[in-house]
Amino acid sequence: MRSAPVLRNVVRSYSQSARDFPTLTLDTMNQQVLKAEYAVRGEIVVLANKYQKSILANPTNHGLPFNEIIFCNIGNPQILGQPALSFFRQVTASCEYPPILDKPGVMPADVKQRAEKLLTAMGRTTGAYSNSQGVPIILQDVAHFIEQRDGHPCNADDIFLTDGASVGVQRMLRLLIKDDSDGILIPIPQYPLYSASIDLYGGHRLGYYLDEAADWRIEVPELERAISDAKKNGINPRALVVINPGNPTGNCMDRKSMEDIVDLCYRHKIVLMADEVYQDNIYREGHNFVSFKKVLREMAPQYQKLELVSFHSVSKGFYGECGKRGGYLEMVGFQDAVKEQVYKLASIGLCPNLVGQIVVDVMVNPPKPGDESYELYKKERDAILSSLKRRAILLTTALNKLPGMSCNPAEGAMYAFPQITLSPRAVAAALAQNRVPDAFYCKELLDQTGVCVVPGSGFGQRDGTWHFRTTFLPAENQIQSVVDKMAQFHVKFMEQYK
Amino acid sequence: MRSAPVLRNVVRSYSQSARDFPTLTLDTMNQQVLKAEYAVRGEIVVLANKYQKSILANPTNHGLPFNEIIFCNIGNPQILGQPALSFFRQVTASCEYPPILDKPGVMPADVKQRAEKLLTAMGRTTGAYSNSQGVPIILQDVAHFIEQRDGHPCNADDIFLTDGASVGVQRMLRLLIKDDSDGILIPIPQYPLYSASIDLYGGHRLGYYLDEAADWRIEVPELERAISDAKKNGINPRALVVINPGNPTGNCMDRKSMEDIVDLCYRHKIVLMADEVYQDNIYREGHNFVSFKKVLREMAPQYQKLELVSFHSVSKGFYGECGKRGGYLEMVGFQDAVKEQVYKLASIGLCPNLVGQIVVDVMVNPPKPGDESYELYKKERDAILSSLKRRAILLTTALNKLPGMSCNPAEGAMYAFPQITLSPRAVAAALAQNRVPDAFYCKELLDQTGVCVVPGSGFGQRDGTWHFRTTFLPAENQIQSVVDKMAQFHVKFMEQYK
Numbered sequence: 001m002r003s004a005p006v007l008r009n010v011v012r013s014y015s016q017s018a019r020d021f022p023t024l025t026l027d028t029m030n031q032q033v034l035k036a037e038y039a040v041r042g043e044i045v046v047l048a049n050k051y052q053k054s055i056l057a058n059p060t061n062h063g064l065p066f067n068e069i070i071f072c073n074i075g076n077p078q079i080l081g082q083p084a085l086s087f088f089r090q091v092t093a094s095c096e097y098p099p100i101l102d103k104p105g106v107m108p109a110d111v112k113q114r115a116e117k118l119l120t121a122m123g124r125t126t127g128a129y130s131n132s133q134g135v136p137i138i139l140q141d142v143a144h145f146i147e148q149r150d151g152h153p154c155n156a157d158d159i160f161l162t163d164g165a166s167v168g169v170q171r172m173l174r175l176l177i178k179d180d181s182d183g184i185l186i187p188i189p190q191y192p193l194y195s196a197s198i199d200l201y202g203g204h205r206l207g208y209y210l211d212e213a214a215d216w217r218i219e220v221p222e223l224e225r226a227i228s229d230a231k232k233n234g235i236n237p238r239a240l241v242v243i244n245p246g247n248p249t250g251n252c253m254d255r256k257s258m259e260d261i262v263d264l265c266y267r268h269k270i271v272l273m274a275d276e277v278y279q280d281n282i283y284r285e286g287h288n289f290v291s292f293k294k295v296l297r298e299m300a301p302q303y304q305k306l307e308l309v310s311f312h313s314v315s316k317g318f319y320g321e322c323g324k325r326g327g328y329l330e331m332v333g334f335q336d337a338v339k340e341q342v343y344k345l346a347s348i349g350l351c352p353n354l355v356g357q358i359v360v361d362v363m364v365n366p367p368k369p370g371d372e373s374y375e376l377y378k379k380e381r382d383a384i385l386s387s388l389k390r391r392a393i394l395l396t397t398a399l400n401k402l403p404g405m406s407c408n409p410a411e412g413a414m415y416a417f418p419q420i421t422l423s424p425r426a427v428a429a430a431l432a433q434n435r436v437p438d439a440f441y442c443k444e445l446l447d448q449t450g451v452c453v454v455p456g457s458g459f460g461q462r463d464g465t466w467h468f469r470t471t472f473l474p475a476e477n478q479i480q481s482v483v484d485k486m487a488q489f490h491v492k493f494m495e496q497y498k
Numbered sequence: 499m500r501s502a503p504v505l506r507n508v509v510r511s512y513s514q515s516a517r518d519f520p521t522l523t524l525d526t527m528n529q530q531v532l533k534a535e536y537a538v539r540g541e542i543v544v545l546a547n548k549y550q551k552s553i554l555a556n557p558t559n560h561g562l563p564f565n566e567i568i569f570c571n572i573g574n575p576q577i578l579g580q581p582a583l584s585f586f587r588q589v590t591a592s593c594e595y596p597p598i599l600d601k602p603g604v605m606p607a608d609v610k611q612r613a614e615k616l617l618t619a620m621g622r623t624t625g626a627y628s629n630s631q632g633v634p635i636i637l638q639d640v641a642h643f644i645e646q647r648d649g650h651p652c653n654a655d656d657i658f659l660t661d662g663a664s665v666g667v668q669r670m671l672r673l674l675i676k677d678d679s680d681g682i683l684i685p686i687p688q689y690p691l692y693s694a695s696i697d698l699y700g701g702h703r704l705g706y707y708l709d710e711a712a713d714w715r716i717e718v719p720e721l722e723r724a725i726s727d728a729k730k731n732g733i734n735p736r737a738l739v740v741i742n743p744g745n746p747t748g749n750c751m752d753r754k755s756m757e758d759i760v761d762l763c764y765r766h767k768i769v770l771m772a773d774e775v776y777q778d779n780i781y782r783e784g785h786n787f788v789s790f791k792k793v794l795r796e797m798a799p800q801y802q803k804l805e806l807v808s809f810h811s812v813s814k815g816f817y818g819e820c821g822k823r824g825g826y827l828e829m830v831g832f833q834d835a836v837k838e839q840v841y842k843l844a845s846i847g848l849c850p851n852l853v854g855q856i857v858v859d860v861m862v863n864p865p866k867p868g869d870e871s872y873e874l875y876k877k878e879r880d881a882i883l884s885s886l887k888r889r890a891i892l893l894t895t896a897l898n899k900l901p902g903m904s905c906n907p908a909e910g911a912m913y914a915f916p917q918i919t920l921s922p923r924a925v926a927a928a929l930a931q932n933r934v935p936d937a938f939y940c941k942e943l944l945d946q947t948g949v950c951v952v953p954g955s956g957f958g959q960r961d962g963t964w965h966f967r968t969t970f971l972p973a974e975n976q977i978q979s980v981v982d983k984m985a986q987f988h989v990k991f992m993e994q995y996k
Contacts (some may be wrong), residue, residue: 021803023767023834029673030699033839038846049629060522079626089595093568096853097591098583106601122821128577129813129820131547163661163823167848174698175527196846200672237519269521315627322627323620323852325604325661335520341531348536348694349664355594355853423778 036199037458038192044442045073048452066450070482072470073452075247075414077320081475085319085380087373088362091115092355095126108372118358126354132347134161134328135354138361142328145364150294154330160342161328161352161360165277165313167328170197171345172273172309175338176238177203183235184273185226187218189417189459189467191247191275205239206230207460212419215408216251218242220260225270228427239271240264242292245278245412248459248469250392252284252411258295266306274310277327280317283389284411293332307333314359316414318384326356326363388414391472391479398483404491414473417456420466420490426497438466451484526677534697535956536690542940543571546950564948568980570968571950573745573912576819583817583878586860589613591790593624616856624852630845632826633852634661636859639676640826643862648792652828657945659826659850659858663775663811666827668695669843670771670807673836674736675701681728681795683721683738687915687957687965689745689773693703704728704735705958710917713748713906716740718758725766737769738762740790743776743910744965746957748890750782750909756793772808775825778815781887782909791830805831812857813877814912820834824854824861886912889970896981900988912971915954917963924995936964939945942991947983 026034052069054062071079078084090108093113094101101112122130122135133139139156146154162168173184175195183204186194190207198205208226210216223240230237232298244253265272274292282289293310296303314326331339346352366381367373394408399407399418407418422430422437430440438455445468446452456467472481522882524532550567552560556898565656576582588606592599599610619635619698620628631637637654644652660666671682671692681702684692688705696703706724708714721738727788728735742751742761763770772790780787794806812824844850864879865871897905897916905916920928920935928938936953943966944950954965 020767022805022831022836024674024769024805024836025833026835026839028676029839030676031841033673036842036846038842058537074627076627078623079621084623084625086595092853093591093595093598096594097587100591100598100604103601103604106598106604123577125576125582127582127819127821128575129572163851164848170847175531176522178526178528193846200846231711247614269518271520307520307522319625321625323623323625323849325848325851333520335523337524338522338527341524341527343535344534345531348534348691348698349668350662351821353661353823353851353854355590356851403643 032200032202036196038196039231039354041452044439044446044454045071045452048073048446048450049444051446051450058319064450065448066487067421068275069450069452070474070478070485071452072474072482075316075471076322077414077473078322080473080478081434082320082324082384083380084321085377087111087367087377088319088321088359090398091118091362092358092374095119095122095358097411098124110367110371110373115363118361122354127357128354130351130357132349132351133343134159134352134360135357138357140347141361141365142330146291146293146330150291150297152294152297154293158229158331159328160331161326161344161357162346163325163327163329163352163356164315165191165275165311165329167325168199168311168327169273169275171342172239172271172329173197173203174201175270175341177201178238180204180255181234182238185223185230185231185237185248185270186241187241187243187249187460189248189461189469190241190245190454192458194241197459204230204235204240206235209462210246210249210461212408212465215220215411216246216249216417218253218257218261220264223261223264229247237270238490239273240277241273243275243283244292244433245281245289247275247278248415248417248454249408250415250417251408252282252287252289255290255295257290258290259299261293262296262303262306263297266303271307271309274308274309277313277316277350278413280319280385281388281414282412283392284409287411293330296332309330309334314356314363317363318381319363320384320390321359324356324359325353326359328360387476388472390415391474391476394479395470395472395483398487402487404494405490410472414471415469416472417459417467417469419456420468422466423494423497426493429497438468439467441493442468445486448492449489450486451482451489463484521802529994530698532699534694534795536694540942540952541958542937542952543569543950545941546571546944546948548766549944549948553745562948563946567944567948567950568972568976568983569950570972570980571952573814573969573971574820575912576820578971578976580882580971581817581878582819583875585609585865585875586817586819586857588871589616589860590856592618593620593856594853596622608865608869608871610734612819612860616859620852624856626852628848628852631841632657632845632850632858633855639859639863640828644789644791648789648795650792650795652791656837658828658829658844659824659855660844661823661825661850661854662813662823663773663809663827664691665823665850666809666825667691667771667773669840670696670737670769670827671701672699672843673839674769675699675716676736678702679732679734680736681733683728683735683768685716685722685739685741685744685958687746687954687959687967688739689741690956692739693958694858699789701736702728702733704733707960708744708747708749710906710960710963713909714744714747714915716751716755716759718762719757721762721842735766735768737771739760739771739773739775742790743779743787745773745776745911745915746915746952747904747906748908748911748913748915750780750785750787753788753793756788756790757797760790760794760797760804764801769805769807772806774808775811775814776911777810778817778883779886781890781913782907782908785909791828803831807830807832812854812861815861816879817857817861818882819857819861822854822857823851824857851945885974886970889974890914891974892977893968893970896985900985902992903988908970912969913967914970915957915965915967918966920964921995922990924991927995936966939964939991940966943987945982946990947987949980949983949987
């Protein structure tokens with residue numbers, strides 16, 4: 001009978017230990033990670049995924065008032081049926097499995113040529129680590145593209161290929177934020193990659209408001225206000241982030257505004273970070289994309305000292321190759337020693353994925369007139385771009401007709417960011433659910449229609465105003481029904497809480 | 499004539515401003531980034547790349563005493579001619595460009611089947627963002643693989659796909675390191691991803707020495723010493739990193755040793771991080787890989803509270819798909835709330851690249867006996883594995899015959915880590931060049947032979963001992979000549995500095 005007490009002791013000792021597990025909790029983990037928020041894949045999206053799981057598991061008996069989820073929360077064109085460009089995929093497939101190139105009649109001549117060129121440069125495989133900066137020949141193709149686009153020289157040594165633009169943005173923010181005395185100027189509203197990463201790296205978000213009444217324009221006095229407030233609080237502004245065309249706002253900047261920003265960064269000695277991932281998504285009549293690099297190079301000599309880093313991605317434009325995680329950044333005006341630090345950060349992660357690098361190459365160097373693939377490429381490109389433009393106009397026009405809703409034109413990018421006027425009763429109903437009012441609106445929209453959009457509070461907005469961000473990416477044969485769902489819901493919601 | 503003074507004023511004001519540019523310097527940047535070191539792509543490798551550029555630019559007149567660089571600095575098998583597995587690439591190519599599947603006689607039946615299954619799960623494209631955790635069906639295939647491997651249940655919710663194992667390791671370290679009172683136990687020698695990432699996140703490296711005299715075994719008393727030293731210095735050990743099979747040491751752990759480590763982590767309440775990326779690279783006769791998850795599951799009930807995170811990658815094994823940046827981690831024993839934070843970090847980067855995810859799927863679920871591709875798959879796999887084993891033995895045997903060189907057997911992984919005994923004259927010659935002695939040795943080896951290896955000081959070693967890490971990845975028809983070059987250089991070096 002001696003065993004019982006011993007056993008009890010053992011059990012007691014286990015439970016004491018067990019109280020110490022798990023060792024990693026929300027209290028003991030890194031608090032900067034805990035603080036970071038990323039709304040584009042936040043609460044509403046988690047709920048949408050849950051609904052989709054229910055529908056897939058029980059197609060006929062899911063108990064929801066809709067039969068599909070329409071994901072308008074994220075710029076993910078191919079998931080909504082936008083086709084991949086044939087040339088892009090013929091090249092990636094040929095590099096993946098080169099024996100295809102030997103089969104007659106499978107790949108066009110220019111695909112073979114491009115695949116051969118890339119295979120030679122990569123050591124004849126997509127399965128090897130490349131240089132951490134990227135495959136040299138692809139860096140050169142990017143530099144050539146930038147030269148042609150801007151009409152100014154570009155050095156391949158200034159280019160770093162990255163796994164999507166996000167990785168590049170994060171690397172630059174990591175270098176720039178020394179400690180919690182540093183801040184980064186970001187627009188309000190902004191793409192939450194910036195706010196989340198600044199939180200992660202322990203810096204301060206220095207928000208500057210875009211002027212909604214002026215098509216989301218950036219105003220220099222507002223930037224000066226943000227800089228001056230920061231300095232009053234002992235925060236050192238290290239960089240200014242500009243997203244052009246805008247996300248979530250869809251605005252396109254004019255040249256004068258860009259020059260003013262270069263001048264401001266020069267005067268205040270801050271780095272300019274130009275997020276130009278939507279450079280191929282311009283719908284404003286007569287407007288052509290101009291890069292900050294071009295604007296800078298055409299300004300007076302003293303400005304050439306400015307440190308400018310620009311970002312581009314294969315995820316957007318008319319190619320929409322989000323899943324490839326390809327992108328690049330260009331650094332001009334930076335010390336070589338600083339570029340070496342960017343190289344070192346890249347090398348710790350070894351290299352950007354090679355298929356993503358290949359897609360960057362075909363993005364910056366697509367088929368040219370006379371090439372076997374050119375006609376098909378042009379046809380596919382033009383169809384996607386003209387359809388995106390039609391959908392942008394269809395969506396914003398419809399939203400502007402609704403009571404209590406107003407939406408600036410989507411001049412570029414893939415989003416509309418309408419303002420919704422919520423009644424005191426709607427705000428009270430939201431607060432009763434412990435929800436931000438626009439999150440309440442978006443959740444109701446999802447619950448009633450299956451349409452998933454992101455609350456404006458996830459991007460930032462002026463106090464007391466409410467918005468949501470929606471893409472206009474549902475396919476052409478679906479967008480009208482999505483807009484109808486949004487409109488019917490909105491009218492009903494406004495009626496219910498009037 | 500009024501313009502001259504004005505112009506002078508303007509010029510003066512420009513130069514004053516110019517003194518403040520660039521704003522981002524080694525002094526003003528983040529100092530944790532500056533501190534981080536990554537030797538695998540460090541000084542010697544930068545020099546090797548420079549030599550290679552010269553050779554390519556001037557094949558007949560480069561002025562170097564060799565005509566090619568042999569990169570033994572990094573586990574990058576395909577760059578040295580290891581072929582990709584046909585099944586892997588047929589599946590990725592088919593997913594990239596599905597019209598291939600309609601061409602008769604191009605793809606085997608099981609490739610079509612797998613590609614169709616994956617395309618359906620991905621929304622019929624590799625160009626869309628997936629769930630940030632990974633494509634659900636691939637998560638399930640990974641869970642099934644782990645169940646089969648270990649004989650214990652695995653929950654797909656515990657799996658996160660990642661862009662290579664490095665990203666997963668970094669995410670976990672980021673969560674674990676709260677501030678500079680936290681430390682992570684890492685082996686000496688270790689893979690520098692760990693030291694670099696701990697530096698980046700502002701934690702302490704708590705080194706524990708592997709026992710070189712006992713085939714690089716991990717000894718519990720040495721771990722206790724490292725923990726006790728940390729606590730004396732006010733550092734809280736949060737996690738223990740174990741690399742098995744070892745990098746750079748090539749050792750394979752036995753089960754008893756693994757049980758001791760689980761027990762130690764349990765007693766000290768620390769997270770166990772198991773880097774098992776070389777699980778398919780085992781050359782020790784009669785030794786089979788056993789995962790830490792299996793060892794843990796077969797221990798007493800109290801241990802099941804332990805938090806264990808395990809890492810795997812598509813870059814190593816017999817597949818060697820480094821350029822794909824594919825991998826996964828499995829978290830067991832962790833709070834759901836903590837897993838949600840890992841999900842959030844993943845979502846800020848959107849998702850792992852889709853082609854990398856596909857390669858994870860074929861790695862964990864390769865062709866089975868009876869499948870059309872099985873015989874070819876088996877033939878390719880066995881040829882690579884038996885060749886790697888032959889090369890491991892050839893290299894270590896040859897190195898052990900050299901005076902002043904001793905090398906433990908490469909029981910696993912892709913590396914040998916020989917110790918070199920350097921004479922006082924060699925050490926003095928190194929110090930005269932302001933170089934660590936083993937870096938001096940490696941630079942001389944590169945300068946004289948074109949063979950690029952990494953100094954032991956980049957991985958850590960006991961004070962006063964010197965090593966280098968070399969892969970045994972040069973192709974079978976090249977490895978003998980690489981070994982001969984190393985041997986001839988070594989004998990000459992020892993003679994020169996005797």
